[in-house]
Amino acid sequence: MVTNEVKSGDGEAVIADKLRLIDAVQRLGVGYHFEIEIEETLEKIHDMGEGLFANIDNKGTDLYREALRFRLLRQQRFPTSPEGFRKLKNGDGRFKEWLSRDVQGLLSLYEATHMAFNGEDILDEALSFAAKSLKSIGLPTHEKISPSFQKQIDFALRLPAWKCPPRSLARHSIDNFYLEDSTLNQYLLTFAKLDFNMVQSFHQQELRELSE
Known part of the structure; x- marks a missing residue:
């Protein structure tokens, strides 16, 4: 359910879809059902190398993809270098202007930077930049975003996912x-709701037994 097998010939869009699905499964609290599949998929993505998303310095969704890849691999304890994020800067050391308009990319970057180790200055700088940029979203000078996405931003600023x-x-x-609204995602959401209610019911039963 989580992923199909990752193949060496898979393109960036296919790999990004697999990463996004793993992220959704983990966020929805059902990742523990698919630990082996997630581990195997991320191991294969890691083995493809650091240059998987070579166009991170281009406008578009590449920032979202690379930041998500970095975070998921680090969460799974795969050795992952943050050096690719230096492409986000201009020659003068400032972060590129287009980044502040890539809201999805900024949010993914913000969550990825919380996986920094001591001494990884590029991630510390990116964290400060992403947080400041996200906090400015919603001001009159910024483009409109959906209420649901604003909730994601507000939640992440209070407490990053990991x-x-x-x-x-x-x-x-x-x-x-x-x-997006698709059959797979609706099945996944239904499964997550059932799992959440089942776990909650189990904990309530435990509390009743302890209280007795």
Whole structure:
């Protein structure tokens, strides 16, 4: 359900779809059902090399993809270099102007930068830039975004995904499911709701037994 097998010939868009699905499964709190599949998929993506998304310095969705790849691999403890993020800067050391208009990319970058190790200055700088840019979204000078996406931004600024307690993240993600409306995503959302209610019922039963 989570992924099909990753192949060496898969293009960037195919790999990005696999990463996005893994992210959704984990956010919805059902990743523990697919731990082996997730591990195997990310291992194959890691083995493809750091240059998988070579066009991160171009406008579009490449920032979102690369930041998501970086975060998911680091969360899974695969060695991953942040050096590709230096492409986000101009020769004068400032972050490129178009980045502040790539809202989805900014949010993905913001969450990725929280995986920084000590001494990774590019991630520290990117964190400051992404946080400042995200906080400016919604001001009159910025383009409009959907209310649901604004909720995602507000939630992430309070507590990035990987720092958030899994059940709290699942509850938020179920209430604000953000993927496109498709059959697969509706099945995934239904499954996540059933799983959340089942786990909640189990914990309530445990509390009743303890109280007795």
